[in-house]
Amino acid sequence: DVLYTQEQRGDDEIVSAYAVTTGKPLWRHHDAARFWESNGGPGPRATPTVSNGRVYALGATGILNALDARTGAVVWSHNAAKDTGAKTPDWGFSGSPLVIDDLVIVATSGVMVAYDASSGARRWIGPAGDAGYTSPHLMTIDGISQVVHMSGTGLTSVTPADGKVLWQHPWKGYPIVQPSQTPDGGILI
DSSP: OEEEEEEEETTEEEEEEEETTTOOEEEEEEEEOOOEETTTEESOOSOOEEETTEEEEEOTTSEEEEEETTTOOEEEEEEHHHHHTOOOOTTOOOOOOEEETTEEEEEETTEEEEEETTTOOEEEEOOOOOOOOOOOEEEEETTEEEEEEEETTEEEEEOTTTOOEEEEEEOOSOOOSOOEEOTTSOEEO
8 A cells, every 4th residue: 555756846846655545654764965957847857666675766866766666764875876876867867776586787878787685785886877867677688687777888788696797789769668578589779
């Protein structure tokens, strides 16, 4: 009966929880951060990810929060943009966190970064990319589990455990559509 979302309220980026049946706010976490651009307006662009009693949320300015799903209390927080040296892209950071086992993986302007889900310790930073507006995506291709991400330089696949590049497919652009695996094992981009 709980819905988790992100919002912009004045000068604060908010991660919030609402009761689905009543719409009543259950908790709100505030970060003093504001993103705005003329086409999309203000606010965060991504959907929070819920896993193992936590809510992981990446704000439009690059703030990554791990929050207790029941109370909204901060478990850990990082500025993923600063951790990767990424500049905020035109429409803000907009990919949702990917949780795989004990890792939380986010993308900042095409650079993936993984954190320990429990402690928030940074585990790896992936190869450089360019502005993009998609989420890291777990796929199994030819029997190999991998994280695939689309950015302005193209498609990149890395191993989940250490972020080492498995393969890359160059393709310049401003991707906003999530890559999708086809039934025959291909990837639609």
